Amino acid sequence: MLDFNKDNITSKTKEFIQKNYLQDPTFDVEAINKASKAAGPLAIWVKSIIEYADIFLKIEPLRNEVKELEEQKNVNELEYEKILKEVGEL
Numbered sequence: 001m002l003d004f005n006k007d008n009i010t011s012k013t014k015e016f017i018q019k020n021y022l023q024d025p026t027f028d029v030e031a032i033n034k035a036s037k038a039a040g041p042l043a044i045w046v047k048s049i050i051e052y053a054d055i056f057l058k059i060e061p062l063r064n065e066v067k068e069l070e071e072q073k074n075v076n077e078l079e080y081e082k083i084l085k086e087v088g089e090l
Helices: 013-021 029-035 039-089
Strands: none
Touching: 013 039, 029 039
């Protein structure tokens, strides 16, 4: 669990776990916790990781847009410096 890369959960995997486990009425965290003190926290962790994946996948397009804008900013700054140098030479 400590080395689990939560950022690499695919949409397909997330949907599979939600459909086959989390939406199953028998997936009751309280009941799981009563049955096993080790499995209860694991069930909470699984539920939390899937909620994280859901949010992460929703904001991924925004993260990509920010990355593109940062790259464009760097290009624009280089162009700006080039233009300033040319103006200074004139």
